[in-house]
Amino acid sequence: xxxxxxxxxxxxxxxxxxxxxxxxxxxxxxxxxxxxxxxxxxxxxxxxxxxxxxxxxxxxxxxxxxxxxxxxxxxxxxxxxxxxxxxxxxxxxxxxxxxxxxxxxxxxxxxxxxxxxxxxxxxxxxxxxxxxxxxxxxxxxxxxxxxxxxxxxxxxxxxxxxxxxxxxxxxxxxxxxxxxxxxxxxxxxxxxxxxxxxxxxxxxxxxxxxxxxxxxxxxxxxxxxxxxxxxxxxxxxxxxxxxxxxxxxxxxxxxxxxxxxxxxxxxxxx
Numbered sequence: 311x312x313x314x315x316x317x318x319x320x321x322x323x324x325x326x327x328x329x330x331x332x333x334x335x336x337x338x339x340x341x342x343x344x345x346x347x348x349x350x351x352x353x354x355x356x357x358x359x360x361x362x363x364x365x366x367x368x369x370x371x372x373x374x375x376x377x378x379x380x381x382x383x384x385x386x387x388x389x390x391x392x393x394x395x396x397x398x399x400x401x402x403x404x405x406x407x408x409x410x411x412x413x414x415x416x417x418x419x420x421x422x423x424x425x426x427x428x429x430x431x432x433x434x435x436x437x438x439x440x441x442x443x444x445x446x447x448x449x450x451x452x453x454x455x456x457x458x459x460x461x462x463x464x465x466x467x468x469x470x471x472x473x474x475x476x477x478x479x480x481x482x483x484x485x486x487x488x489x490x491x492x493x494x495x496x497x498x499x500x501x502x503x504x505x506x507x508x509x510x511x512x513x514x515x516x517x518x519x520x521x522x523x524x525x526x527x528x529x530x531x532x533x534x535x536x537x538x539x540x541x542x543x544x545x546x547x548x549x550x551x552x553x554x555x556x557x558x559x560x561x562x563x564x565x566x567x568x569x570x571x572x573x574x575x576x577x578x579x580x
Contacts (some may be wrong), residue, residue, distance in 0.1 A: 367554040371546055378535065379542035380562055385452065386524045386538060390459025391517050397460065398467025399502070405472055416468065423465035432458045432529040451536040455527040463520050470512045474505035514574035518567050539563060 325333070405416035423431065435458050439446050447453045478501050486496035525540035532541060543559025 315529035320378055324458055328398040347575050349397050362553045362557045364552055366552040367546075367550050367552045368558050370550065371542075371555055371558055375542065375562065378504060379537055379539045379543065379559070380454075380566075382455075383521065383524050383538040386527055387517070387521045389452075389456035389522070390463055393460035394463030394467045394516075394520070395455065395513070397464045399471050401464060401468035402471035402475060405468065405498075406475060407551045413530075420465045423461055425471075428458075428462050428523050429526050429529055431461055432526050436530050451527075451530065451532050455524070455536075455538075458527070458530065459520050459523060462523060463516060466519070467513070467516055470509050470516060473507065473512075475501060477508050478504045483580075511578040512572050514570060515578060516576075518574070521567060521570070522563070 314337070352572075401416045401419060404412040405414075405420070407413055435454050447457050449456065482500050482504065483496050487493070491499070524538050527536075527538050528541035528544075532538075533536040536544075537545065539559045539562055543555040545553035547553055
């Protein structure tokens with residue numbers, strides 16, 4: 311028969327959960343330090359800097375980087391976001407409507423433009439004059455860019471709004487109707503304002519997504535006056551056979567997207 315003291319020894323030898331977590335954490339830190347040392351010691355930093363961080367090449371991008379490329383990117387994104395915000399709300403209301411054709415139209419649109427790659431949407435836009443003879447999107451390149459971003463953004467924004475509308479308690483509508491409001495007035499004065507407040511964080515994330523999708527505007531064929539950041543960086547990189555312009559364009563995107571991402575996270579916490 312095993313004595314109690316002998317049976318208790320294996321139990322004492324076991325590691326506590328806190329010690330296990332400490333060992334795992336130390337192991338993770340060790341792996342990260344080893345990986346960082348590997349990068350520091352084995353990467354050819356002079357060659358990397360010569361390809362992606364050449365100050366003289368970066369200087370050649372000014373001031374067009376901000377006055378043309380960034381300005382166009384902001385214009386395309388702002389226009390596409392404004393249209394997708396309005397039509398996304400309309401599409402969300404159609405999807406929640408009791409009228410079946412409205413629901414069918416909304417579902418078909420959302421499924422198509424959420425399923426298609428964004429680059430194909432921009433390529434198809436270039437064929438609109440061929441499909442509809444004598445018809446073109448007003449506004450030239452700017453109009454086509456905004457239209458393409460709006461087509462993509464509307465499908466996603468509609469789902470964001472639908473989630474926000476469903477999150478508003480039904481008692482809000484019932485209370486508004488009990489005060490004598492019509493169904494439409496209750497929707498627009500009580501439900502929708504509350505839904506908009508709810509969807510502010512995911513809408514901010516959608517704005518960031520549209521900003522990045524603006525890089526696909528180059529597929530509609532833009533001239534030097536209408537280039538966005540990605541196209542401008544690629545053109546200058548090809549001109550000087552150097553990757554610095556690509557890096558600078560990427561950093562410029564981050565200058566805009568990081569504050570927007572921080573804003574979205576802050577709004578989510580509130």
